[in-house]
Amino acid sequence: MAYRSDESSLLIVVLDTNPVWWGQQLSKPNRDLTFTNCIEELLVFCNSHLMMDQRNKLCVIAAHPSKNKFLFPKSELADETASDDSEIMRQTKSDGQYELFAKVSETIREEVKDLIFSDTSGELHADCMLSGAMSMALCYINRVEKEQLNKESFSSRILVIKGSEDHQSQYMNFMMVIFTAQKQNTIIDACILDQESSLLQQACDITNGIYLKIPQLSGLLQYLLCVFLPDAKIRKKMTLPTNVKIDYRAACFCHRNLVDIGYVCSVCLSS
Amino acid sequence: MIDEAEPGYRWEAEYEKTWELLQEDEAGSLQASVDEIVQKAKRKRLLDRPINVKLGIMRHLCVVIDMSDAMNDKDLRPNRQLATLKLLEKFVEEFFDQNPISQLGLYIMKNKRCEMITELGGNIKRHTTSLASLRTMQCQGEASLQNAMEMASQNLRHVPGHASREILIIFGSLSTCDPGNIMETAKAIKSQNVRCSIIGLAAGVYVCQKICQETQGKYNVILDESHFKDLLTEQTSPPPAVGVTESSLIRMGFPQHETTAGIGKSSMCMCHIDSKDSSQGFGKNGYFCPQCWSKYCELPVECVVCGLTLVSAPHLARSYHHLFPLQPFAEIPTADIYRPNRLCYSCQKHLSEVHAYKCGQCSHVFCIDCDVFIHEIHHCCPGCASKRTPQL
Numbered sequence: 001m002a003y004r005s006d007e008s009s010l011l012i013v014v015l016d017t018n019p020v021w022w023g024q025q026l027s028k029p030n031r032d033l034t035f036t037n038c039i040e041e042l043l044v045f046c047n048s049h050l051m052m053d054q055r056n057k058l059c060v061i062a063a064h065p066s067k068n069k070f071l072f073p074k075s076e077l078a079d080e081t082a083s084d085d086s087e088i089m090r091q092t093k094s095d096g097q098y099e100l101f102a103k104v105s106e107t108i109r110e111e112v113k114d115l116i117f118s119d120t121s122g123e124l125h126a127d128c129m130l131s132g133a134m135s136m137a138l139c140y141i142n143r144v145e146k147e148q149l150n151k152e153s154f155s156s157r158i159l160v161i162k163g164s165e166d167h168q169s170q171y172m173n174f175m176m177v178i179f180t181a182q183k184q185n186t187i188i189d190a191c192i193l194d195q196e197s198s199l200l201q202q203a204c205d206i207t208n209g210i211y212l213k214i215p216q217l218s219g220l221l222q223y224l225l226c227v228f229l230p231d232a233k234i235r236k237k238m239t240l241p242t243n244v245k246i247d248y249r250a251a252c253f254c255h256r257n258l259v260d261i262g263y264v265c266s267v268c269l270s271s
Numbered sequence: 272m273i274d275e276a277e278p279g280y281r282w283e284a285e286y287e288k289t290w291e292l293l294q295e296d297e298a299g300s301l302q303a304s305v306d307e308i309v310q311k312a313k314r315k316r317l318l319d320r321p322i323n324v325k326l327g328i329m330r331h332l333c334v335v336i337d338m339s340d341a342m343n344d345k346d347l348r349p350n351r352q353l354a355t356l357k358l359l360e361k362f363v364e365e366f367f368d369q370n371p372i373s374q375l376g377l378y379i380m381k382n383k384r385c386e387m388i389t390e391l392g393g394n395i396k397r398h399t400t401s402l403a404s405l406r407t408m409q410c411q412g413e414a415s416l417q418n419a420m421e422m423a424s425q426n427l428r429h430v431p432g433h434a435s436r437e438i439l440i441i442f443g444s445l446s447t448c449d450p451g452n453i454m455e456t457a458k459a460i461k462s463q464n465v466r467c468s469i470i471g472l473a474a475g476v477y478v479c480q481k482i483c484q485e486t487q488g489k490y491n492v493i494l495d496e497s498h499f500k501d502l503l504t505e506q507t508s509p510p511p512a513v514g515v516t517e518s519s520l521i522r523m524g525f526p527q528h529e530t531t532a533g534i535g536k537s538s539m540c541m542c543h544i545d546s547k548d549s550s551q552g553f554g555k556n557g558y559f560c561p562q563c564w565s566k567y568c569e570l571p572v573e574c575v576v577c578g579l580t581l582v583s584a585p586h587l588a589r590s591y592h593h594l595f596p597l598q599p600f601a602e603i604p605t606a607d608i609y610r611p612n613r614l615c616y617s618c619q620k621h622l623s624e625v626h627a628y629k630c631g632q633c634s635h636v637f638c639i640d641c642d643v644f645i646h647e648i649h650h651c652c653p654g655c656a657s658k659r660t661p662q663l
Contacts, residue, residue, distance in 0.1 A: 075621070177649075
């Protein structure tokens, strides 16, 4: 099959911003990866994606323990007029950098600051609302598809960068996300920083994505650029990390143990 | 669509002034009111679903296709037979997508007899190849509803009690040629808890309506091709359970997936063991039955060696959205929303339409595109998924 170069690509990055996990990284002795470094490396990765093709699109969503927030693109209300001062300041800041890159960097940095400072609840949680963030990503893909002019085809993928652990309560929502992604032909990739996640393993296997646990956190950017940057067409020609043995066993409803052979109720399918 | 027999036919009912539903806007275009009617119809379908009713999730469905003379008629393009087969191919895919642990069987009505094309089974490829082979078959003779129902019910007799038994008949002719009293057959299949639904392609037929009423099935007559597609899609969702279905616990296995990265040895898989092409199915990849360790390429499947049904957890999860349906969102006028917040929560689009949709549980607002997407395809509200609920 010839390589069709007229397919643009939409990349959605779902970043786990759990303050507990990132705080723990700061207190580690060798400080492999701090939150600010991660944001910087993510910006380089996003700019590289936008450079791959003129029409490539980007969206970044932050998955926080108590809410999810769109970091980019920032929705501007049509009737909100920007004041003249900020408009001028924005133009002088670009200083020769490609405008789109400057916009991406600035918007993401501002929104992350906004997100962190607005979290005043003081509750500590070890997980983040990942299934909610991925649902929002899928709705965004649906919106972009509807807005496409000339019915141009585009491929979409979701990259999840996750450090905190899974929570079993999100199982059902997560499964819905996986099935919707499969229907929409969206690839889900997972870049795992710390603990293995069986939900994301299943997601990557079902949608033909890549699941990778980063061996060295300080090399995050290198892994992002080499493994997760190529889109679906180019991936076929590259040798990328293959999937490990995935556990598809169901958890029983009484003890939450994974079972090999179990009894399934014929009416409600609980096992 | 036929009304109930008792209230009378449409021409006997009140005079309906349907032209008053359409209103022109300033530019003289009817598009807005047409869109509104379409949206209302979509939402009505969502709201109509009965809640808290036991559903038949493990389904055994026999699809009976009419291959009589009437199917040569050209009122569907290119003719009824080919249009039906094309829609049925999509139906089969959608059916196994929504009900992965179910089984399907194909039958045809031709020359006053009923023939079986494929046995009840869960293999999609077998059904789609059989449907493709039906394209070249010539339609002739008359249809016989009684023979079809008897053959289908005989095959459904062996199905275990906890699964639902269904027949779907695509009926193109206006008459049926039966060897005996069809009402007795209908009573017999009702006593076996079989639910018979009929989709008519021509006009409403009284005997079809009676059969469906007796067995608690649905009888619909199509208006055009897109209506036909809608009716078939309706059949893919699990129907309410008929009669007393035993709720038993069924023993199932969850096999492990071994990949080439593992240390295991190569072996032959059980699904291709009889095929002449020896290159297929031999290798390290596959799913191993936890009871007898025989290898299979794909799930779900019934292990031929030990009889254990093998599924994977995602297959069961696929049916969860039927059991825990998402509540429809409340319609609110956009003008009521405080101005800076006039954005759809899930896609960040500026809300420009007159109506927005609000989830009852998390109180987030969504645009109409997201509302349709969430309810028809995604079945999960992003706002509720982003909210932390107290641990149950």
